Amino acid sequence: MCLAVPGKVVDIEGEGLLRMGRVDFSGVQRQACLAYVPEVEVGDFVLVHVGFAISRIDEEAARETLAALAELGALEQELDPGGGA
Amino acid sequence: MRHVDEYRDPAAVRAVVRRIHETVTRPWTLMEVCGGQTHSILKFGLDELLPSQVRLVHGPGCPVCVTPLELIDRAIAIASRPDVIFCSFGDMLRVPGSRDDLLRVKARGGEVRIVYSPLDALRLARQSPDRRVVFFAVGFETTAPANAMAVHRAAKEGLTNFSVLVAHVLVPPALEALLSCEDAQIQGLLAPGHVCAVTGYADYEPVAEKHSIPVVVTGFEPLDLLRGVLAAVTQLERGEARVENQYPRAVVREGNQAALAMIADVFVVSDRSWRGLGQIPKSGYALAPAYAAFDAEKVFDVSSVSAKEPEECRAGLVLQGRLRPTDCPEFGVRCTPEHPLGATMVSTEGACAAYFHYRTGPRATAAAS
Numbered sequence: 001m002c003l004a005v006p007g008k009v010v011d012i013e014g015e016g017l018l019r020m021g022r023v024d025f026s027g028v029q030r031q032a033c034l035a036y037v038p039e040v041e042v043g044d045f046v047l048v049h050v051g052f053a054i055s056r057i058d059e060e061a062a063r064e065t066l067a068a069l070a071e072l073g074a075l076e077q078e079l080d081p082g083g084g085a
Numbered sequence: 086m087r088h089v090d091e092y093r094d095p096a097a098v099r100a101v102v103r104r105i106h107e108t109v110t111r112p113w114t115l116m117e118v119c120g121g122q123t124h125s126i127l128k129f130g131l132d133e134l135l136p137s138q139v140r141l142v143h144g145p146g147c148p149v150c151v152t153p154l155e156l157i158d159r160a161i162a163i164a165s166r167p168d169v170i171f172c173s174f175g176d177m178l179r180v181p182g183s184r185d186d187l188l189r190v191k192a193r194g195g196e197v198r199i200v201y202s203p204l205d206a207l208r209l210a211r212q213s214p215d216r217r218v219v220f221f222a223v224g225f226e227t228t229a230p231a232n233a234m235a236v237h238r239a240a241k242e243g244l245t246n247f248s249v250l251v252a253h254v255l256v257p258p259a260l261e262a263l264l265s266c267e268d269a270q271i272q273g274l275l276a277p278g279h280v281c282a283v284t285g286y287a288d289y290e291p292v293a294e295k296h297s298i299p300v301v302v303t304g305f306e307p308l309d310l311l312r313g314v315l316a317a318v319t320q321l322e323r324g325e326a327r328v329e330n331q332y333p334r335a336v337v338r339e340g341n342q343a344a345l346a347m348i349a350d351v352f353v354v355s356d357r358s359w360r361g362l363g364q365i366p367k368s369g370y371a372l373a374p375a376y377a378a379f380d381a382e383k384v385f386d387v388s389s390v391s392a393k394e395p396e397e398c399r400a401g402l403v404l405q406g407r408l409r410p411t412d413c414p415e416f417g418v419r420c421t422p423e424h425p426l427g428a429t430m431v432s433t434e435g436a437c438a439a440y441f442h443y444r445t446g447p448r449a450t451a452a453a454s
Binding site for chain 1: 086087088089091094096097099100101103104119120121146148174201202203204205224225227228230231234237238277279280282283305308312333334335336337341343344347433434
């Protein structure tokens, strides 16, 4: 039940506790309440849980995580160019 | 899908798995707290990639599973009334009560509806002024802001035909209860990322310190989970025990302040009874006195409905990480998703359901072939 899915905010309407928006999940769009992510703008990614955005995805943090993973992946290529674990 | 596919990259998975194998020198037992994490681990077979010394046990983080029988019976009593439209997340419908489940109430003509969001129940209340709409507010901290908003809006709009049956539970007190058992065998925790997206992780710092246990805030994709395992075993091998955030794209230490403010307005912390874990002090939410008019237990006077947990279902041991679902004698025999003995076999986050679907059920057979 704590499933939350990342999606891209495509429009925003209303403000304060009535702030709502359309969120695109790889082509499927749904309304979500954006009241808890007042900093979010159109184009941002949010995590949506039961119709509520509970968090804005921090793109900078995501980039850092992926860079660390890419570094490990490159190391893996050097150690085991044929792949397979 | 962006922010999903990147965390399923096979080369990176191999690299993190190799790093885990290089790091581990001794046996370690880790608990992933959230049932969503359990399902990811089994679905992607991540446990089978780990060194044999690393044992993953599955935690109590399935709200449907820990909702006590008594509350299911109260839900059934309310849903059976002819003047009620009872709304719930789908998971809850097939959870067995003492004699019945919500799906059978629906089959008998009761108005039981599956909703995606508590705001759907609120809409239904506006559209049906002659009916009483009740929402089964089940969940951990992740779901609390949504349920709080529904109650807050209902109060603001002056809706008198809307109420919630609250079954809200909190993660840190349950972890405290599990780790305080004399024979607790858990050495590291993968903390639930989406709970922490709401609450932050400061509340986990006293847990890590008191029990000298690494607590790693962890996401739900394969690489998130493997990075969580790597961080936990790295701390354990070094003799460290602190809270570490491996899910920084979604979680900050202070949590979501706007969501926490709404929770603080609508709910108060209360004692809660957990299926499998028993009564735990200050381990859940109840509606704050200002919102008592929206409390379905009071509105329908069902607090006298009581029930005793069935002995044949061992879900309590499963929820404590003490029994692997496949070691239960009823697993897959008298207990299946079609005929469950307990909630852990029903819920999409239940550990028994995860083992049934991914290790023994039709999907496991399809995957193997």
